[in-house]
Amino acid sequence: MAFFDQYDEQLTAPERDLVARARTFCNAGFASALHASWLEGEPFGRHWIDEWAAAGMLGLQATAADGGHAASFLCKIRVAQEMALHGFAAAFCLNNLQGQVTRISRQGSDAQRERLLRPMLAGAILSAPAMSEPGGGSDVGALTTTATPVEGGWRMNGSKAWITNGTILDAVTLLARNAADGQLATFMVLLGSGDTVRREEILMPGARSFRLATLTFTDHFVPAWALLGQPGDALRAAMATVNAARVHVAAMAVASLHAALAEATRYCAARHAFGKPVIAHQGLQWELAEVSVRLEAANALVFRAAQLVDAGRPAVTLAAQCKKFAVDTAIWGIDQCLRAMGAVGAGAGHRLAMLSAEVRLAAFGDGTNEMLLDRIGRSLTKDYAGEAP
Numbered sequence: 001m002a003f004f005d006q007y008d009e010q011l012t013a014p015e016r017d018l019v020a021r022a023r024t025f026c027n028a029g030f031a032s033a034l035h036a037s038w039l040e041g042e043p044f045g046r047h048w049i050d051e052w053a054a055a056g057m058l059g060l061q062a063t064a065a066d067g068g069h070a071a072s073f074l075c076k077i078r079v080a081q082e083m084a085l086h087g088f089a090a091a092f093c094l095n096n097l098q099g100q101v102t103r104i105s106r107q108g109s110d111a112q113r114e115r116l117l118r119p120m121l122a123g124a125i126l127s128a129p130a131m132s133e134p135g136g137g138s139d140v141g142a143l144t145t146t147a148t149p150v151e152g153g154w155r156m157n158g159s160k161a162w163i164t165n166g167t168i169l170d171a172v173t174l175l176a177r178n179a180a181d182g183q184l185a186t187f188m189v190l191l192g193s194g195d196t197v198r199r200e201e202i203l204m205p206g207a208r209s210f211r212l213a214t215l216t217f218t219d220h221f222v223p224a225w226a227l228l229g230q231p232g233d234a235l236r237a238a239m240a241t242v243n244a245a246r247v248h249v250a251a252m253a254v255a256s257l258h259a260a261l262a263e264a265t266r267y268c269a270a271r272h273a274f275g276k277p278v279i280a281h282q283g284l285q286w287e288l289a290e291v292s293v294r295l296e297a298a299n300a301l302v303f304r305a306a307q308l309v310d311a312g313r314p315a316v317t318l319a320a321q322c323k324k325f326a327v328d329t330a331i332w333g334i335d336q337c338l339r340a341m342g343a344v345g346a347g348a349g350h351r352l353a354m355l356s357a358e359v360r361l362a363a364f365g366d367g368t369n370e371m372l373l374d375r376i377g378r379s380l381t382k383d384y385a386g387e388a389p
C-alpha cells in the first residue's frame, strides 16, 4: 500500500479528483517556484494564490450552495499534503485562506456571505484568523484588543501578531474584547487602505512564505454586520476548530517528512562510498530506517485522529498527541535526512533546508508543545486510568 492510500481509499471520486488537481497544480510550476523564491529569500509569488483560487481550490470546504466543493476533512488533509510535499509554509498559508472561506460559508451571516463570499472564493479578499497578540499567543483568553461599540458598529484598538499571510491580507477574523461588557467577540474586519491599520512584517529566517505580520488597529471602524457568531461564544467557537487544525498541521508535517525521506533515500542509493551505495552501509541505513519507523507511526496517528474529526467524534487528546508527535518527528526526521546526504544536504540552497526551516514553525501555531502536553496531561485519568484490574 502506498503511503497516502489509506486516506485516498476513503475519499469520494470527486474528492480524489481535487487531490489530483492539487498534485497537478504543484507539478505544473508551483513546486519549483516555491524553491526558487526561497532561494531568493522571498515569499512565493502572490499570483499563485490567484491561480489556486481560479482553480476553485479556496472553496474546498465551502458549501455546494455557495459554489464550494463541500469536501470532507480527509480530503482537505490530502490536498494540503500534496502541497506540503513541496513546501510546508505554502501548504499552511493556502489552507489558512481556504479555512476562512469555509468559516464565512458555514458560519457567516447572510450579510457577510452576500458581501464577502464571492470575492473570498476568487482570492480577491484574503483573510486569516487574528487571535495572538504581541503580549502572548497561548493564553488567548487574556487578549487585550478592544472593540468599542459606536454608532453603526465598532471601533477596534490593539495589536495582533504572527498573522499568517499578514503582509498581503485584506481582512481578518479578529478576536477582541467588547469594551462595554468585557466579553470576547469575533469580527470579520476589512483592513482597508487607510491609516487606522498598520502592518509590520515579522521576519522568520528561512520561512518568508508564511508572510507573518503584526497588525495594529487604531480606532479602526468596523460596521455592525461584521460581528461573527454570538458575542460571549467567541472563545469557544475559536477553540472548537483547534482540534481539526492540530490534526491538519500534523498531516502536513508528515507529508513534508515523507518528501524528505524519499529524497534522502534516492540520494543515498545513488551516492557511493567505499565501493557501494552509502545506503548499503548499515550505520546510515539504520538511521533512515529509524526515520521511516517514526514517520509511519506519525502517519498512523494522523489518520486515526483525522477519522475522529471527520466523524465529528471527540478528538481533543488524540489531536494534541498527533500534532505533538508528528511535528516533533518531522523536525527531527528532516534533519536526519539532511545529514544523511552529507555536505550536499547541508547546503544552504538545498530543498530540504527549506522544508527544515518551514516545518520548525509548525511547533508554535495551534498549540506549542507545552500547551499540547498540558492538554493531554489534564485528560490522563479520564483517558488512561480505566478500571482497576
Ligand SMILES: Cc1cc2nc3c(=O)[nH]c(=O)nc-3n(C[C@H](O)[C@H](O)[C@H](O)COP(=O)(O)OP(=O)(O)OC[C@H]3O[C@@H](n4cnc5c(N)ncnc54)[C@H](O)[C@@H]3O)c2cc1C
Residues within 6 Å of the ligand: 128, 129, 130, 131, 132, 135, 136, 137, 138, 139, 161, 162, 163, 164, 210, 212, 361, 362, 364, 365, 366, 367, 368, 369, 370, 371, 374
Ligand atoms: C508560522 C506561524 C503562523 C501563525 N499564524 C497565526 C495566525 O494566523 N493567527 C494567530 O492568531 N496566530 C498565529 N500564530 C501565533 C501562534 O498561535 C502563537 O505563536 C502561539 O499561540 C504561541 O504563542 P506565543 O508565541 O506568544 O508564545 P507564548 O504564549 O508567549 O509562550 C511562550 C512559551 O511559554 C510556554 N507556555 C505558555 N503557557 C504555558 C503553560 N501554561 N505551561 C507551560 N508552558 C507554557 C509556551 O509553550 C512557549 O514555549 C502563528 C505562529 C507561527 C509561528
